[in-house]
Amino acid sequence: MILRLDKWGTELPPPTEPDPDGAAAVQELMGGRFGEMSTFMNYTFQSFNFRNRQGARPFYDLVANIAAEEFGHIELVAATINTMLTGASPTTNGDGDIAGAMSGVKSARNTQHFIAGGHAALPQDSMGKPWTGENVFASGDLIEDLTHNFFLETVARQNKLRVYEMVDHPAARALTGYLLVRGGVHQVAYARALENLTGARMMNLFPTPRIATEKIPECRPHIERGDHKRIYRFSPDDFKEISAVFNGPHPETGDELEVVDGPPEGALPNDLPPQPKAFVPDFHPEEISQIAAKLRQAAGLPREPTGEVNVPAQPNGGDGGVVDKVKDAIS
Numbered sequence: 001m002i003l004r005l006d007k008w009g010t011e012l013p014p015p016t017e018p019d020p021d022g023a024a025a026v027q028e029l030m031g032g033r034f035g036e037m038s039t040f041m042n043y044t045f046q047s048f049n050f051r052n053r054q055g056a057r058p059f060y061d062l063v064a065n066i067a068a069e070e071f072g073h074i075e076l077v078a079a080t081i082n083t084m085l086t087g088a089s090p091t092t093n094g095d096g097d098i099a100g101a102m103s104g105v106k107s108a109r110n111t112q113h114f115i116a117g118g119h120a121a122l123p124q125d126s127m128g129k130p131w132t133g134e135n136v137f138a139s140g141d142l143i144e145d146l147t148h149n150f151f152l153e154t155v156a157r158q159n160k161l162r163v164y165e166m167v168d169h170p171a172a173r174a175l176t177g178y179l180l181v182r183g184g185v186h187q188v189a190y191a192r193a194l195e196n197l198t199g200a201r202m203m204n205l206f207p208t209p210r211i212a213t214e215k216i217p218e219c220r221p222h223i224e225r226g227d228h229k230r231i232y233r234f235s236p237d238d239f240k241e242i243s244a245v246f247n248g249p250h251p252e253t254g255d256e257l258e259v260v261d262g263p264p265e266g267a268l269p270n271d272l273p274p275q276p277k278a279f280v281p282d283f284h285p286e287e288i289s290q291i292a293a294k295l296r297q298a299a300g301l302p303r304e305p306t307g308e309v310n311v312p313a314q315p316n317g318g319d320g321g322v323v324d325k326v327k328d329a330i331s
């Protein structure tokens with residue numbers, strides 16, 4: 001089973017200028033062959049199918065635990081795409097007129113973001129191809145699976161760097177900076193697991209690809225915090241044998257690898273604003289808010305929402321601040 005925390009693995013900037021074509025590129029990190037859906041489902045199936053777990057407990061614990069972190073990576077990629085799509089078409093809730101509301105995005109690279117989705121992420125790659133279970137390799141042979149996972153994380157980091165270089169939107173940069181560091185940890189984890197299992201000198205393969213993560217500004221805060229050498233234990237009581245395989249010096253920095261009890265501190269999620277002209281979550285979202293407030297009170301809950309967010313939704317519907325900018329110019 002999985003416990004869910006209503007937090008993001010790292011802080012992301014709130015919506016600014018929309019970047020729908022950039023968001024289409026970021027989709028590769030969601031549903032591409034080497035995207036986060038693939039890492040998540042690979043480790044999930046490998047852990048579900050793991051036989052003789054008691055006999056190989058440290059390896060089972062490692063794979064199962066990394067699977068849990070990957071769930072949060074999918075969430076972050078989605079949040080990034082959603083941030084970049086916020087306000088991509090006019091979204092302020094005027095006097096009921098929706099004529100032409102979507103015309104601004106008819107040439108977007110991924111029109112499904114706006115037709116099938118509500119200005120939102122989809123389980124697809126950067127070409128709009130749906131993620132497929134063919135991306136999962138779970139042979140049951142531990143050495144094969146670990147070798148595959150090392151390769152998966154290696155190529156995933158290359159893809160992250162390419163998206164970083166392609167897209168300069170601040171949300172995409174924050175995302176790729178974080179994922180490059182965390183993906184690097186998982187790459188080291190599978191390499192160390194193979195090394196501890198077989199004696200193969202996997203550390204000689206680093207750095208592959210030759211990414212100077214410490215020189216990337218969006219990676220640096222995560223490295224300074226020590227997140228390049230840590231596996232977090234995503235469970236109150238389980239997966240305690242990770243340290244039996246995730247140990248030794250980091251191949252690039254020489255820092256001692258460490259297992260931290262409990263999930264990372266993370267960050268409160270931003271509340272992305274409604275997109276009323278796309279009926280997200282409704283043409284009149286304030287009606288749903290009023291109903292929710294009544295239901296909360298009837299259930300004996302406080303009138304105000306109990307959950308916490310980092311940056312609240314902008315009341316103007318997050319149309320990129322265009323309305324506010326016009327108001328500022330007039331007044």
Ligand code: MN3
Pocket residue numbers: 036039070073179182183
């Ligand atoms: Mn990941």
